Amino acid sequence: MPAKTIFLTTPLYYVNASPHIGHSYTEVAADTLARYHRLAGREVFLLTGTDEHGQKIAQAAADAGKPPQAFVDEVVTRFQALWKTLHISHDDFVRTTEPRHVRAVQQILVRLKDDRKLVEAEYQGWYCTPDETFWTEAELSAAGLLGAAPSCPTCQRPLEPAREEGWYLRLRANQDWLNAFIAKTPDFVRPETRYNELRRLLEQPLPEYLCITRPKSRVSWGIQVPFAPDHVVYVWFDALLNYITVPGYVDDSARFARLWPADVHFIGKDILRHHALYWPIMLHELGLPDRDMPKIFAHGWWRIGEQKMSKSLGNIVDPHAIVGGLLNGQPYAADVYRYFLLREIPFGQDGSFSEEAILKRLNNDLANDLGNLVNRTLSMIGRYCAGRIPAMAPVGCAVEDEPLRAAAVRLPDTLAAALADVQFSAALAGIMEVVSLANQYIEAQAPWQLAKQPEMRPRLETVLRVCAEVVRIVALALTPCMPTVAAAIGQQLGGLDRLTLTPAPSWPGLETGQPIATEHPVLFPRAEGIPA
């Protein structure tokens, strides 16, 4: 049997407005993990896309004076363009308005109904349109939010009363199963804080049902429920199903077996409830066994300075304004942005976004440390070795070279350990430690002094070869997060091999005498006027 493909997903983003940094965060994280596994020689499938139905989108289309389909057709292109700018390497991009998804959702609904998994009833409660989420009075009361004008426990915005006839999925009847499943699967949701949050949520009784349809009298922009002419599918029920409709749940069992279950559903902490309560119950009701339940990682939120990012505060950050504006003039602006997002805060925690913080990372980590290492190494090989990779002394590494060599060849293990826990910042910190070590090594070995003493020629060549080998391994290790920077370093070095995880990467791995590029332009021009 072929090995299971690593299946990574992002949320399907709402196309009610343009993408912002929050969307790009989930996307860059998922892409980096996908690139990492591909680099390690594994089969990967990265799925992303857009969530195009529901009341929120219908309202945004009406506000723009456009029919919903025309509206979403326009907004989706902004997401697609941004993913291109940010070098996202998705294998598929699904739009929930596409016939392949619509047909599959309808078939799944019919299957659930035929299997008597759905209940027809009337719902009475509250609805959060921005989150497209139902709340029962019991839940609001438990959260202390059931006043004269109840607000949403997740986003604190006002709720609308909802009283709707429709079709329901049983939540409470599945609660014992879900509790038992979660208790025995501590890595179902990461990080641990979110897992604990989920367990706390499950200490309360779940609402009896989840309404999975909406009357057309209220919302008509949705997938037609095949057996209820006056109803469309509730947008979350429709959107979550993408994770199985695209891998072929209804029409390609071989492909489904290869891809499913998802190895990581990347989500933000705000949509934990939908992914960690509703979604496993949906899958369980469809008859999927426990071993086919997906894994979830819920990351934190970016604040803008100390404020929440929101339309009403007018502080929404457009990634184009960072990549094309703030970082204008950086040859690898998108990679700098990717690096900042993943290095700045441990994945899973909240963080504060500011232009100054980006420029500090640019100056300190990238210009002073990484860029300097690459530039010094290549310039000295140009100057002292006629632009060709020098030979390592036949005895191999001297005592003073060994710590650096050892740290560099350990990098794949460092990455493997950090990324097994989806800890991008730890992985990048590990790479940057090697960069710092290499810069210290250059200072200590002072190749410019060695170059003045003809009898030290073999030592000079060894030192520069050690640096070149370290640069090569660093570039390989940076490939998942900074793909274009890594390629540029590879090109300047005269070619890169693949990152081998086991055994340790070859050392040396470059060809003696291989010509390096004649030009090695600065990778990261410094931003001026930023305190260190």
Ligand code: MSP
């Ligand atoms: N359409 C649903 C997801 C359906 S998945 C089947 C949705 N879309 S969204 O566009 O509102 O949000 C998408 C992602 O962006 C979420 O993971 C959310 O956490 C993330 N972010 C939105 N604002 C954010 C920040 N300020 N910071 C970090 N990520 C945030 O929810």
